[in-house]
Amino acid sequence: MAFSPPSAVPKTRTTVPFPRPPVRRHGVPFARDLASYGARTALITPQGEVSYRALAERVAATAERLGPARRLVLLAGANRADALVVHLAALSAGHPVLLVPGDSADTIDALSAAYDPDVVARPDGHGTWTLDERRPRSAHTLHPDLALLLSTSGSTGSPKLVRLSAENLQANAESIATYLGIRDTDRAATTLPPHYCYGLSVIHSHLLRGAGLILTERSVSDADFWEEFRAARGTSLAGVPYTFDLLDRVGFARMRLPHLRYVTQAGGRLAPERVAHYAESGRRAGWELFVMYGQTEATARMAYLPPALAAERPQAVGVPIPGGSFRIGPVDGIDEPDTGELVYSGPNVMLGYAESAADLARGRTVEELHTGDIARRAPDGLYEIVGRRSRFAKILGLRIDPQRVEAILGEHGIRASCAGDDDALAVLAIRAEGVDAARIRRLVADSCGLPPRAIHARTVPELPRLASGKPDHEAVRRLARESQAPPRPGTATDDLRTLYAEILDRTDVTEDSSFVSLGGDSLSYVEMSLRLEQALGVLPTDWHTTPIRELHALDATRRPAGSPGRKRGLRRTLDTGIALRAIGIVLIVGSHVPVFAVQGGAHVLLGVAGFNFARFHLTAHERPDRLRRLGRSIARIAVPSIVWITLVLLLTREYDLANIVLANSLFPQDNSDPEWRYWFVEALVYFLTGLAVLLAVPLLDRAERRSPFGFALALVAVGLVGRYDPWGLAHIRHHLSPTVVFFLFALGWAAARARTTAHRLLLTAVLLITVPGLFPGGQPLRTSIVVGGLMLVLWIPTLPSMDPLNRLAGILAGSSLYIYLTHFHVYPYLRDDSPVLALLVSLAFGVTYGAVATRLTRRLS
Incomplete structure (x- = not known):
């Protein structure tokens, strides 16, 4: 043009000729x-x-x-x-x-x-x-x-x-x-x-x-x-x-x-x-x-x-x-x-x-x-x-009448003076019982549609006025702006920014941040989702990509200003991925003790890992940022694993150097048990590292962004070649070989990218055709567990639950990696006396190791 x-x-006076269009009356x-x-x-x-x-x-x-x-x-x-x-x-x-x-x-x-x-x-x-x-x-x-x-x-x-x-x-x-x-x-x-x-x-x-x-x-x-x-x-x-x-x-x-x-x-x-x-x-x-x-x-x-x-x-x-x-x-x-x-x-x-x-x-x-x-x-x-010329302000695209906001606050018994500019609405209110900056922001946000970050609120003994007795709007802007400071962790438990800063260990949290934009991954996802659900109630399925301001607005529509927090024990929902991680780790440990013999949990967790990889790492961020975040997640898996295996090696001599560096699968081995215990961790680190290398290629990075589901489906096809191992690359334990089980990770990735019923039906067909025959001797129960778990990931994003179940599932899912690492060296001391006790102590020990490892990681960071 x-x-x-x-x-x-x-x-001269600017007029662009344009004929008035004919308009039918009443239409x-x-x-x-x-x-x-x-x-x-x-x-x-x-x-x-x-x-x-x-x-x-x-x-x-x-x-x-x-x-x-x-x-x-x-x-x-x-x-x-x-x-x-x-x-x-x-x-x-x-x-x-x-x-x-x-x-x-x-x-x-x-x-x-x-x-x-x-x-x-x-x-x-x-x-x-x-x-x-x-x-x-x-x-x-x-x-x-x-x-x-x-x-x-x-x-x-x-x-x-x-x-x-x-x-x-x-x-x-x-x-x-x-x-x-x-x-x-x-x-x-x-x-x-x-x-x-x-x-x-x-x-x-x-x-x-x-x-x-x-x-x-x-x-x-x-x-x-x-x-x-x-x-x-x-x-x-x-x-x-x-x-x-x-x-x-x-x-x-x-x-x-x-x-x-x-x-x-x-x-x-x-x-x-x-x-x-x-x-x-x-x-x-x-x-x-x-x-x-x-x-x-x-x-x-x-x-x-x-x-x-x-x-x-x-x-x-x-x-x-x-x-x-x-x-x-x-x-x-x-x-x-x-x-x-x-x-x-x-x-x-x-x-x-x-x-x-x-x-x-x-x-x-x-x-x-x-x-x-x-x-x-x-x-x-x-x-x-x-x-x-007027007091109207246009903030974040909304035309706000400060006088109307003053009237709304007056209806709640709050005397206030408001002024606005292009960036924020400034509100000063007379200090009184039950009147604080947080409540003012909540009331104004609920009434005029602004996110709380665009509302600068402060309580004062008297409202500023000019010599004429009229409100001093410039002083309102200045004083309200001076009141803004970064949230201090631990001082406002109902402040979502504080919650995000605490769990993700970030100091740059704003109302525009989301879990994904702040670098959240599958390890922090569990704690974040459950803490948010306690604060807000049922979460939308896309909460991890939703800005904090929108989550706050969602809460505001469900709960009147000033009402008490959510009651415990109410009916909730539980993210299917979290539920499967919790159930999967219990099945793994319980089958190893054994308390029961229900295998397949680890293979389900591979699919869940692929699902979470697509959700938390394949974001709209540019390639270098994607790779940095992926590198941090690999380190969060590999470092605690290497530390634990090294410690056990020094105490028991059950492992060798290949186990410490997570490379057992790369060398010829016999079929003895100890050296294969950490196949799952090795496979996961291999997958994430390989995909980081793959997505570092600009051409492939662009291809994934242009066609997310198509790219994932192509990886499923590559994984299926490995599944049937035509070139004999798999090691002696075929169903634990990374080249064989990669297709499950890729299926989880594709499930996260599926956007239509046709996509999900296609992946369902792939599951039903390719999982049977994966395990030695058929093992129909194990096969059914894997197929059923991945079908849940594919079709059902959340499951009905209760607060106590959510808290328990959150603890187990959030510590699933650490439970997997440690349980091999806990249950043998107890299983002969009480298999159930061995299971419970193994779970508790892993949770404890996870808490220590997480705290040390944050301190070192």
Whole structure:
């Protein structure tokens, strides 16, 4: 797309001609015309692709359900196909939509009480959107132009909404599609929530042009997001400044995204140096950066910075969008030329505000939009935002009204003064019984949707005021900022950051960190998951890649502010991998004593190890970081093993140097027992080391990132060659040879990468065909244990459990390596007297060795 250089930008009032699109009364054209794109792909979802024809049929069926009589539809928004169908059905049939965040029950309840919707569309307990039709006809007088109601201030539940018309929506979508040059071959990921005008504009503008939407609710910090994006041949990403923080963390600049055409940024000011950095990154990688400026009151967009100017003029918001225009309004106290309040005109300017249901009958009350931003028109014709006239703050893409936050805190008996800037919301509160910074952050986060890290809170004896008696907002910002300090481990047990810092031994934990981003692995996963479940209740299956702020928000939706912690003994779930590690080590030790003869536990644990390898090491981080983390995990397995075997060798002389260096499998040996005891540890270290070498090759690293499941499946195929050992590489104990059992590790890896039922069915077939015959003499029970354990990993992510079982499973699973290492030299002293006691003491001794080894490792680190 070509743009004029800065010198060519006109110096008069800037207006880009753009015809107003025709709009049918009581309906938005792009929502009515979906079927015109026929078999083109409209949606790419985790369940598969949906064509425009199929989407149009679903929309038409839902529109028929809504009926011909206009009704107010409250929709719990989400980047899910069901929610989008309801939204488009209402827009196409002329039913005004009140779009609210689907993950905030408080906001849904508050706006339902304020506006008394005729229909409420929200998910049922199974994640399917259902229509609660409260009345056949509207209880309200709905203005003929009204199409959409959006909040201006995040998710505070404030009754003040923006009233948008069908013409607003169509004009804004047309304008955005024009300056971005959206094609019907484009595919945009839904990186922002649909109740936010920016996220919604991405959806509307792409549907207008017959492009595809990659419907996902994953964060860009999640490795699975990038798998979905690459698999769908994604061409565009949209982000607020916070999104770009996450992109920095996952090494976006070095990612290979062959189909990416452009990246858009809005939702707050991105520092000029970062704009220039991303513009240059895009130039090298072949995509363009569009910096944009907008407000909900303008349906989404008012200005954009042409990509050709991003590196040269990164401090500018650019020029008006097609069809829009700016003027500079006078502001008292500002005498600089071409500087004042930015005022916008265009067909996307809202009808006006609504503060109650009675306002739904009102027509247009606003002709031009006074943005509240102080702007300067530069000599080259580009506009720059230099300040704010109002107290509104845009933080992490959310427009926050500090006065509204003060009112919310007042409802809880807390006198406070709030001020905001581009980075955080500052809150000072009068010190009182039961009022502390943690509670303030929790209340504000719950009410306005900000993560706690973006809330600077402090209690003071008196609120600062100016000589005039007005609140001193600058002092509020300064004092609240001074209160921020890194969390001190051990002083706030309910602080998730403290918990992560304690278990992962990190000092750089932030609200944006996740277990995987902090270098968590399978050894720390057990303790972390169980401690989190005690704090938060049932965890989502992807908690290990979920940022702390989102886990905190999840907890906030389940528990009222100030309520006591989780009760012990409640019904829980237990991660299947943790359960199998706990059961597997008990089976191994119990069969060796023997208390019983149920073998197969070690081979199941190989599959679990492969599963965890894919989850914790094959992240979106760049190759050097992946390899460093993998090296640390190898050391955490090898070092305690070498130390223990060396100690036992000195005491018993049962082993030799090959055992100490975990190389027994590499040398010809006889069939005596002691030297084969640590085959499992050797195999695991070989696998991890070999894969580290493999993934150090840039070509193979890129192949794994492009096709995660395909790469894993290729390794399964390689493993199956070793499974049947055509070249006689296996040692005398065939079923314990690393070359033979690698296929189980690879199957676990592939299970973690399986995304569809077809993937899982394929792996199930491989399991059922290849595991039988692995063990000498058939051993049907052992075979069944291995097949059953890996089937659980493949199909069932969590198992029902109870707190006591979770704690016991966590102790055993977290110490499984150390129990395996030590039990050979514990149970022989007790088994003749009491096999059960020998089992219990072996488990307890291993747990103790694990605790000592972990503590020493952390101290040495």
